[in-house]
Amino acid sequence: MGIFRFTAAGLAALIALLAAFSAPALADPTLPRDKGLPIAVQAAATVLSIESFDENAGKFRATVDLRLRWSDSRLASGTDGGGTPETLRGSAAEARMKEIWTPPVRIANQVGEAELSEYGLKIYPTGQAELLHRVTADFTVDVNVERFPFDRQKLAIEIAANGLTTAEMVLRFDQSDIDFSRPSAHAELGGWTIGLIDLKSAPQPGWYNGTHARVVASLDVQRKLGLVVASIFIPLLASLLIPQLAIWLNTMEDGVFQVDTYEMVNIIIGGLFAIIALNFTVYSSYTVLSVGDNTVNRLFALNYIGLASALFVNVVFSRFNVVARFFGPYVQEQAYSAIMWAIPTLIFVLAMSFLFAAYV
Numbered sequence: 144m145g146i147f148r149f150t151a152a153g154l155a156a157l158i159a160l161l162a163a164f165s166a167p168a169l170a171d172p173t174l175p176r177d178k179g180l181p182i183a184v185q186a187a188a189t190v191l192s193i194e195s196f197d198e199n200a201g202k203f204r205a206t207v208d209l210r211l212r213w214s215d216s217r218l219a220s221g222t223d224g225g226g227t228p229e230t231l232r233g234s235a236a237e238a239r240m241k242e243i244w245t246p247p248v249r250i251a252n253q254v255g256e257a258e259l260s261e262y263g264l265k266i267y268p269t270g271q272a273e274l275l276h277r278v279t280a281d282f283t284v285d286v287n288v289e290r291f292p293f294d295r296q297k298l299a300i301e302i303a304a305n306g307l308t309t310a311e312m313v314l315r316f317d318q319s320d321i322d323f324s325r326p327s328a329h330a331e332l333g334g335w336t337i338g339l340i341d342l343k344s345a346p347q348p349g350w351y352n353g354t355h356a357r358v359v360a361s362l363d364v365q366r367k368l369g370l371v372v373a374s375i376f377i378p379l380l381a382s383l384l385i386p387q388l389a390i391w392l393n394t395m396e397d398g399v400f401q402v403d404t405y406e407m408v409n410i411i412i413g414g415l416f417a418i419i420a421l422n423f424t425v426y427s428s429y430t431v432l433s434v435g436d437n438t439v440n441r442l443f444a445l446n447y448i449g450l451a452s453a454l455f456v457n458v459v460f461s462r463f464n465v466v467a468r469f470f471g472p473y474v475q476e477q478a479y480s481a482i483m484w485a486i487p488t489l490i491f492v493l494a495m496s497f498l499f500a501a502y503v
Contacts, residue, residue: 172244174311175215182312184246185212187320188300188360190340191277193332196298196364198286199430202254203298206279210323211246212271218243219270229266236264245274246312251301251347251357254281288429288437290501292371295338297361301345304356309346314356316342324360334370338363375429376498378421379442383494385414386446386453387487393461395476404462411454418446438501442494449490456482 175182187210196203220226231239240262259279266272288294304312316324324340331337341361349355389410393402422443426433432440456479459465466475 172242174307175217175244177216178214180311181309182213182246184248184312184314184356185320186210186248186302186314186316186358187323187342188302188340189324190298190300190326190330190362192327192330193298193337193362194279196284196296196332196335198288198296201286201431202281202283204279204281205298206259206277207300209248209250209276209278209300209302210320211248211274211276213246214269214271215244216270218266218272220268226268228268229264231264233261233263236262239264239266240274243272245272247305247307248302248314249305250278250280250282251303252283252299253278254283256280286431288431289435291432291437291439292366292368292376293502295363295365296335297341298364299359299361302358302360303347307355308349308353309356310353312356314344314358316344316358326362332364334367335364336367338365375425375439376442379439379446380494382414382418382421382446383442383449383490385417386411386449387490389414389453390456390483390486393457395479399472400461402461404457407457407461408454411450411457415450418443418450438497441497445490445493445497449486452486452490456486 174180189208189210191206191208194204194206229239243266257278257280259277261277263275263277264272265275282298282300284296284298286296302314304314321342324342326337326340339362341363343359343361345357345359347355347357389407392410393400393407395401425439429439460475460479460482464475466478
């Protein structure tokens with residue numbers, strides 16, 4: 144009887160051991176090492192919709208699909224690679240993800256919690272796996288307005304490895320990932336023209352000289368000129384005429400100015416207040432323009448220089464007659480005639496060169 148018990152117990156243990164070896168290893172969330180390290184994960188992203196883009200705050204809100212593909216031999220269910228893939232969505236996909244290894248990645252430039260976060264998972268009989276993550280959230284973006292209003296912005300989605308270094312996992316992309324990474328045909332963004340998505344590998348340094356893989360999917364958007372030109376650049380260029388009027392409106396007869404200096408100065412002071420008001424209005428709507436070198440700041444500076452030049456000319460020529468005292472009224476009249484065209488020409492050439500530099 145004792146021998147029978149021992150034999151039965153041994154048989155049960157043997158059956159359990161055989162079952163453990165024969166069962167497919169699908170419930171193993173550890174790092175797959177059968178093909179060596181690092182594990183290559185294909186990364187791609189597509190933009191389904193863009194709800195908003197706040198360039199002053201440096202963020203945009205969008206719905207994006209992230210796609211990750213990798214190979215894990217423990218997921219293989221057949222030797223010939225035939226059969227249909229196991230396809231899961233929503234809660235079923237999330238439950239299955241807890242049983243297998245999935246690439247630990249995060250969206251590095253996501254701000255706050257996602258409004259929408261859904262998963263789709265495909266596991267092919269060959270052991271290939273494809274994870275699709277749909278996210279609706281806010282994302283930070285670096286805004287460069289140096290070429291405003293002809294600027295193009297990059298709305299980036301930063302797919303970064305979380306925890307693993309490049310010695311353990313790398314993020315890559317091939318032509319199929321580039322083909323996948325396109326904006327939806329229905330994606331729109333008011334005031335901007337939507338372009339293509341560019342994929343770029345940009346590894347990040349980590350602790351103890353480690354490096355973490357990162358792929359940046361950047362959606363190119365170009366600013367539409369209509370509203371910006373009407374609300375900013377037409378007033379800015381028109382305001383350049385104010386100091387020129389303070390020079391042009393005065394005339395000379397026999398070396399004597401016909402309009403009193405104080406009237407010209409009043410025009411200049413009125414122009415100064417107009418520029419200050421326009422400055423406040425523009426920077427209230429486009430806070431991002433108030434920092435750094437850009438076309439708007441250059442044109443504002445040119446306006447102030449024009450006002451200062453007009454004030455200087457009126458004080459030196461009309462108020463104190465400095466040139467007439469030293470060189471005579473005829474020289475002053477000829478010098479003033481030259482300045483009437485030299486200063487406006489110089490200012491408008493500079494203004495056009497600022498716009499041309501931004502355009503090219």
